[in-house]
Amino acid sequence: MTAHQVLALEPFLNNQAATTPENLGDGRLNVWRNSLPAQSAPLEIVVDGVPLRSARLDGRGPDNVLCAGQRIEVPGRRWDWLYVIGCGERRVRDTVTWHFRDGTVDRDHFALSDLWEGRSDFGEELALRTDVIHYPFHVQERIGITLWCQRVPVTSRKPLSAVSLPRNPAVHLFAMTLVGHQTGSAA
Amino acid sequence: MNAGSTTVAISGAARWNGVTGAYPQWYEDPLSCLQTTLGSILIEHGLRPVDVLGLACEFTFAPDDAMCEEFYRPAQSSRGVAADLCPYHDVESAWTTGSDAGDLVELIETHGRVIVAVDNYHLPFRPAFHDVHAAHLVVVPGWRRSADGSLEFYVSDAQPPGFQGWLPAEHLINSWLSGNPSDSQDVFFSSREIGGRVLTVTVRPQPGGLTRGQVDQALAGNLERWNGGTAGPEDRVWTGHAGLRRFVERLRERCADPAELRSAYTFGWAMQAQAFLHGRLAQEFARRSDRLRLLEVAASADRVVSAWSNVRLLSAHAAQTTGITDLVPRRGAELVHAYEQLAADWRLALSTEWTDR
Structure with missing residues (x-):
């Protein structure tokens, strides 16, 4: 049996990815201030049996975490994977830092494909693909934005207490869920 | 149409x-x-564009050039940018x-x-x-x-x-x-x-497909340019290992001014694209020629591509990024390391001490 913990990202939302035709200029997905069309509901998807849920993507404010070294406390136990919905401004590789309950730290690599034009470089599943892309002053057809489902291994078997995101302005995260084993989880 | x-x-x-x-x-x-x-x-x-544009992979930077165009690349030879990109x-x-x-x-x-x-x-x-x-x-x-x-x-x-x-x-x-x-x-x-x-x-037409000898020649050329690079005060173009180290040092010297970092975003595109094509060529040729050691070159080239993403995007977002003066040296060091690993894999791929599989 697997255990899941959807992490609440609301306290960390610091970037706006979605806009409406009325506030196109508010998007900050990349240096060109592109954005994705507002969605009627948060993204709720299941990948490999793992539930992922984004914040609202209604174009009315911050809706994702631009990675800037944020430390996110997690339920203290052994976890195996961190599943995310995210995208890179260009394809991007970086690391996340695990903080273990015994005070030690370690890092694992993660990789995210480009939000632009929707080609997966790292075998990710699609989380969202739009038909158009928002520019600060117009809606552009024939170019789409893609959000990806990706996963990061927690290589160490130690009980975890927190995760620190990379300090990387090219990485946008929209949802995070930890995955572990149900049995033998009381570390 | x-x-x-x-x-x-x-x-x-x-x-x-x-x-x-x-x-x-x-x-x-x-x-x-x-x-x-x-x-x-x-x-x-x-x-085949990959077979032509993917052979050379190098670092080259002209500190005094204006770098505000997507198609900018430091000019090297008198035969133009196309010759620089397709030296073989x-x-x-x-x-x-x-x-x-x-x-x-x-x-x-x-x-x-x-x-x-x-x-x-x-x-x-x-x-x-x-x-x-x-x-x-x-x-x-x-x-x-x-x-x-x-x-x-x-x-x-x-x-x-x-x-x-x-x-x-x-x-x-x-x-x-x-x-x-x-x-x-x-x-x-x-x-x-x-x-x-x-x-x-x-x-001008070139008969026949890419040969193992041509690929070896290109890897040796890449290695030679990497090892023999220069970045002296009189050099218009900084090249190779020395050039990259000097470039990263220059980024660090200028990292307090976001406008000064912008050129790393524009200039880096040409370098990143070349590393991507080199990795693609290594991957494709490894399969075509059953020369699997080239796959290590492909993997290392891909790390160079990723390292460029981080340097380029950090530079582009410098004005909005907290701790930029600490991050620039770190990303720069990662870029140098990525190229060093690629150079090590060129050397290994060319080594005759190993069997090829």
């Missing part, structure tokens, strides 16, 4: 004419318009300029097809149309007079959203002669006048 043609005047294009088909296009997402336009012309001449093939290029539609027609007649510098603001098929000024390159392989006598150019642009077809001359000419003024929406690729620039390219 190609509708309503009357008189079609195409000259010199060996494998393409405007009546019967589309112009070859080639695009991969890490590539800038410099590679995609050159690649299209290589296809037109029967060559008989390819060369030259920048020239024109000032009116007649000049452009003449250049197409002389060279068969030309690469034309444009300001996206004036091109109806670009997302930036009447929105953002930004420099770009397109291939123009033909011109014609339509039924009403008006002049049209055939324009091919492989960059998304992708376009090719006949365009009324005024769009291309306005774009080609644009002042490309400084644009706050695109501080990276605006502010240098397009000024009627045209890149002419000459490709």
